[in-house]
Amino acid sequence: MSLPRLTLAAYRDGILAVDRVTLARAITLIESDLPADQPLAQQLLADLLPHTGRSLRLGITGVPGAGKSTLIEALSAQIEGSIAVLSVDPSSPASGGSILGDKTRMESLALNPRAFVRPSPARGHLGGVTRRTRETILLCEAAGFQTIIVETVGVGQSETAVHGMTDCFLLLILPGAGDEVQGMKRGILELTDIIAINKADGDNLQKAADARHAYSSALHLFAATAPPVLTCSALTKAGLPSLWKAIQTTANPARRSAQALAWMNETINESLISSFENQTSVQSLRRTLEAAVRQGDITPLQAARQLLQAKP
Amino acid sequence: MSLPRLTLAAYRDGILAVDRVTLARAITLIESDLPADQPLAQQLLADLLPHTGRSLRLGITGVPGAGKSTLIEALSAQIEGSIAVLSVDPSSPASGGSILGDKTRMESLALNPRAFVRPSPARGHLGGVTRRTRETILLCEAAGFQTIIVETVGVGQSETAVHGMTDCFLLLILPGAGDEVQGMKRGILELTDIIAINKADGDNLQKAADARHAYSSALHLFAATAPPVLTCSALTKAGLPSLWKAIQTTANPARRSAQALAWMNETINESLISSFENQTSVQSLRRTLEAAVRQGDITPLQAARQLLQAKP
Numbered sequence: 283m284s285l286p287r288l289t290l291a292a293y294r295d296g297i298l299a300v301d302r303v304t305l306a307r308a309i310t311l312i313e314s315d316l317p318a319d320q321p322l323a324q325q326l327l328a329d330l331l332p333h334t335g336r337s338l339r340l341g342i343t344g345v346p347g348a349g350k351s352t353l354i355e356a357l358s359a360q361i362e363g364s365i366a367v368l369s370v371d372p373s374s375p376a377s378g379g380s381i382l383g384d385k386t387r388m389e390s391l392a393l394n395p396r397a398f399v400r401p402s403p404a405r406g407h408l409g410g411v412t413r414r415t416r417e418t419i420l421l422c423e424a425a426g427f428q429t430i431i432v433e434t435v436g437v438g439q440s441e442t443a444v445h446g447m448t449d450c451f452l453l454l455i456l457p458g459a460g461d462e463v464q465g466m467k468r469g470i471l472e473l474t475d476i477i478a479i480n481k482a483d484g485d486n487l488q489k490a491a492d493a494r495h496a497y498s499s500a501l502h503l504f505a506a507t508a509p510p511v512l513t514c515s516a517l518t519k520a521g522l523p524s525l526w527k528a529i530q531t532t533a534n535p536a537r538r539s540a541q542a543l544a545w546m547n548e549t550i551n552e553s554l555i556s557s558f559e560n561q562t563s564v565q566s567l568r569r570t571l572e573a574a575v576r577q578g579d580i581t582p583l584q585a586a587r588q589l590l591q592a593k594p
Numbered sequence: 595m596s597l598p599r600l601t602l603a604a605y606r607d608g609i610l611a612v613d614r615v616t617l618a619r620a621i622t623l624i625e626s627d628l629p630a631d632q633p634l635a636q637q638l639l640a641d642l643l644p645h646t647g648r649s650l651r652l653g654i655t656g657v658p659g660a661g662k663s664t665l666i667e668a669l670s671a672q673i674e675g676s677i678a679v680l681s682v683d684p685s686s687p688a689s690g691g692s693i694l695g696d697k698t699r700m701e702s703l704a705l706n707p708r709a710f711v712r713p714s715p716a717r718g719h720l721g722g723v724t725r726r727t728r729e730t731i732l733l734c735e736a737a738g739f740q741t742i743i744v745e746t747v748g749v750g751q752s753e754t755a756v757h758g759m760t761d762c763f764l765l766l767i768l769p770g771a772g773d774e775v776q777g778m779k780r781g782i783l784e785l786t787d788i789i790a791i792n793k794a795d796g797d798n799l800q801k802a803a804d805a806r807h808a809y810s811s812a813l814h815l816f817a818a819t820a821p822p823v824l825t826c827s828a829l830t831k832a833g834l835p836s837l838w839k840a841i842q843t844t845a846n847p848a849r850r851s852a853q854a855l856a857w858m859n860e861t862i863n864e865s866l867i868s869s870f871e872n873q874t875s876v877q878s879l880r881r882t883l884e885a886a887v888r889q890g891d892i893t894p895l896q897a898a899r900q901l902l903q904a905k906p
Contacts, residue, residue, distance in 0.1 A: 327893050335890060413895070420893070471816055472781035500812030504783060542887045542894045549898035554866045575854045578647060581639050581732070582854045583725070586861035 287311065290322060294329050297425045302398060305425045312417045313403045327417055330424035337423045337430045338533050341444040343470070344454035349480045349516055350433050353454060355391045356516035360526040363428035367391065369402040370415050370434040370444055398427060409552060412443040416545065419447060445473040446541050450533040452476045455497075457489035457513075471501070474509050475532050478525055482513035567592045599623065602634060606641050609737045614710060617737045624729045625715045639729055642736035649735045650845050652743045653756040655782070656766035661792045661828055662745055665766060667703045668828035672838040675740035679703065681714040682727050682746040682756055710739060721864060724755040728857065731759060757785040758853050761845040764788045767809075769802035769825075783813070786821050787844050790837055794825035879904045 285307060288296070293311070296304025312323050344350050358365050367388065392399045403414055419430050432448055434440045445451045453474040477497055482490030490513045501508035510528050514521030558564060571585040580588075597619060600608070605623070608616025624635050656662050670677050679700065704711045715726055731742050744760055746752045757763045765786040789809055794802030802825045813820035822840050826833030870876060883897040892900075 324893075324896060324899075328896060331890060331893060417893075417895075469781055469784040471783060496811065496815060499808065500815050503808060503812050539888050542890075543884060546884070546887050546894035546897045546901075549895055550870075550901055551863070551867050553898065553902055554870055555863050558862070558866055572855060572858070575858050576851045578643060578854075581636075581643060581729075582858035583729075583861055584636060584640060585858045586865065587636075589858075589862055590865055 285310075287319070287322065290325055290329070293322075293326050297330060297421060298333060300426050302425075305398065305421060306400070308421050309400060309414075309418050312421065313414045323417075327420055330420060334420045334423040335538070337419075337428050338450075338530065339419060339448040339535075340429065340431045340529055340533070341441075341448035341451040342431060342433050342454060343435070343441045343444065343451070344480075346435060348454045348456055350454055351388050352516040353478070353480055353514070354431055354433065355388055356519060357522055357526060358391055358394065358397060359519070360522050361429050364396045364398070364426060365391075365394075365429045365431065366398040366400070366422040366425075366427040367431045367433065368400050368415055368418055368422070370411055370432060370440045371402040398422065398425075408439055408443060412440070412447070413549075415444075416447050441470055441473055446544060449535045449537065450475045450529050452478055452529065454478050454480050455493070456481055457486050457493045471504065475534075476509050476525075476528055477501075477511045478521075479511065479513045481515060481517070482521060483515035483518045561592075563592050564589060597622075599631070599634065602637055602641070605634075605638050609642060609733060610645060612738050614737075617710065617733060618712070620733050621712060621726075621730050624733065625726045635729075639732055642732060646732045646735040647850070649731075649740050649742045650762070650842065651731060651760040651847075652741065652841060652845070653746065653753075653760035653763040654743060654766060655746050655753045655756065655763070656792075658747060660766045660768055662766055663700050664828040665790070665792055665826070666743055666745065667700055668831060669834055669838060670703055670706065670709060671831070672834050673741050676708045676710070676738060677703075677706075677741045677743065678710040678712070678734040678737075678739040679743045679745065680712050680727055680730055680734070682723055682744060682752045683714040710734065710737075720751055720755060724752070724759070725861075727756075728759050753782055753785055758856060761847045761849065762787045762841050764790055764841065766790050766792050767805070768793055769798050769805045783816065787846075788821050788837075788840055789813075789823045790833075791823065791825045793827060793829070794833060795827035795830045873904075875904050876901060 288304070288307060293304060293308045297308055308326060311319055311326070314320075314323065342350055342354065354367055388399055391397045400418065403411055415432060419432070422430055432444050434444045441451075451473050453470060453476070455477065457479055479490050479493050479497070494511050494513050498508070498511045501511065510532070512521055512525050512528060514525045516522075559568075568589055571580070571589055574580045575582050575585045600616070600619060605616060605620045609620055620638060623631055623638070626632075626635065654662055654666065666679055700711055703709045712730065715723055727744060731744070734742055744756050746756045753763075763785050765782060765788070767789065769791055791802050791805050791809070806823050806825050810820070810823045813823065822844070824833055824837050824840055826837045828834075871880075879901055883892070883901055886892045887894050887897045
């Protein structure tokens with residue numbers, strides 16, 4: 283992070299020449315909070331845009347302990363070509379807590395010359411983290427990566443964001459009577475394209491088969507086109523070829539156009555809302571009005587109108 | 595609709611005196627699209643606000659044919675005190691198609707002196723329809739109604755809106771292997787507080803019991819605190835006392851404060867966004883930029899920035 287910035291041409295040419303050091307430095311530029319870095323970062327993205335889009339974008343979520351990192355390592359043996367692994371974890375603390383920041387994880391993948399592993403930005407609110415991840419996907423595509431895996435912890439709002447930037451969204455769970463997904467929000471189902479039951483090996487084999495049946499039946503109750511449910515083992519490699527095949531079949535790059543428009547509109551709306559909210563006159567009046575609404579002294583509509591009129 | 599407006603005092607006093615004709619005319623005022631009617635409508639709501647809030651607000655959703663109307667009629671026999679039934683159905687065509695607009699439905703309830711039945715506004719976008727329904731709830735509360743049932747068809751975005759204005763959200767389904775909910779979006783689960791399996795009578799009894807078991811098991815796979823699943827029959831009245839008891843137990847008026855703040859914020863955000871979008875300069879540039887984003891010529895972020903700069 284203390285390295286000086288490169289020139290636009292150096293970033294661009296380095297990435298197009300598949301130079302990983304330059305790619306890593308460009309991602310750092312994209313992640314920078316310095317306003318001065320933004321014009322260069324955006325110009326770089328604009329220059330690289332014609333070279334993006336030619337990858338399979340896979341999202342993977344699951345509660346901590348579901349085995350996401352080991353699955354990604356094992357799955358990578360099934361995947362032809364180069365692989366980039368990114369993470370979205372806005373909940374991680376400032377140091378050492380990000381999903382992939384732990385250096386003991388994905389060791390073999392990180393050493394694999396076909397792979398590029400990039401941990402989550404160590405801090406930031408969800409909107410910032412997801413913007414950076416979306417743009418990092420583009421940088422990795424320009425650097426020729428053919429499969430891009432975005433990993434997230436399925437306990438917050440980040441799954442919706444990752445679903446909105448990938449062609450296929452995989453939910454990884456453990457065998458057992460559902461206890462493992464209890465930390466997940468119910469809405470995760472709406473986002474899921476494939477469910478994989480991990481650790482289907484040894485003593486777990488029967489439990490995994492039972493879980494597959496249970497999830498499969500349950501999903502048919504709630505969805506006309508229920509996502510496929512598969513079992514796999516990162517340990518024995520069982521089920522991994524089928525899982526990769528299911529991912530390729532399910533992946534739907536046609537949704538990228540709608541995702542890009544949604545991203546554009548979200549950016550516009552967030553900007554309009556935050557520039558309104560950042561006005562001092564709005565901030566103090568909002569506190570008063572919120573208290574009045576909470577106490578039932580005024581209707582939400584009245585409060586909204588008063589606040590909108592406070593806009594200078 | 596062709597009746598002249600009343601005075602503020604006439605609306606207010608009529609509603610507080612539980613005069614249904616005045617209540618109906620006040621709802622028509624609230625539903626009016628005429629800008630000139632809005633100040634009076636909002637003043638009326640402000641005056642009545644101290645008299646609102648003392649009801650159980652129940653939302654009911656289910657696909658067409660699930661038996662919502664007959665269930666509401668049958669359930670009303672379990673409910674002590676007065677009942678208002680409102681509907682949210684932005685999908686209904688301009689004439690005759692609204693859920694409750696069909697006069698053959700809820701005939702007995704409409705004739706019941708304890709009940710007040712109000713069909714959905716016959717047209718309008720979801721935001722307008724839900725604003726009117728939220729405000730109609732307040733008018734009905736001021737008129738002393740003790741249970742307010744908001745009915746919606748569970749196939750669009752309206753369930754989220756109804757969930758955001760009720761203390762308890764009930765999903766009504768039919769016995770059978772899940773085929774009946776296939777028209778519903780998977781995200782409905784996230785909103786559901788209670789699932790009731792209707793038509794648990796005659797030949798359906800075993801099927802309903804099986805469905806109850808299946809839904810109950812399925813929900814435990816996807817939610818730490820799974821909503822209760824009950825069976826009932828609008829025909830034989832079986833299960834209705836338990837259902838009403840479950841509704842009363844599950845209803846959580848504590849969420850109203852957060853609902854009101856969310857309503858306030860949604861109103862503000864929608865107003866900021868629409869006043870931006872309604873600018874002519876924005877509209878034409880947006881079309882150009884959206885096409886460029888769709889074709890991958892510019893990034894969504896670039897497009898967003900260009901459009902935000904177009905703001906005069």
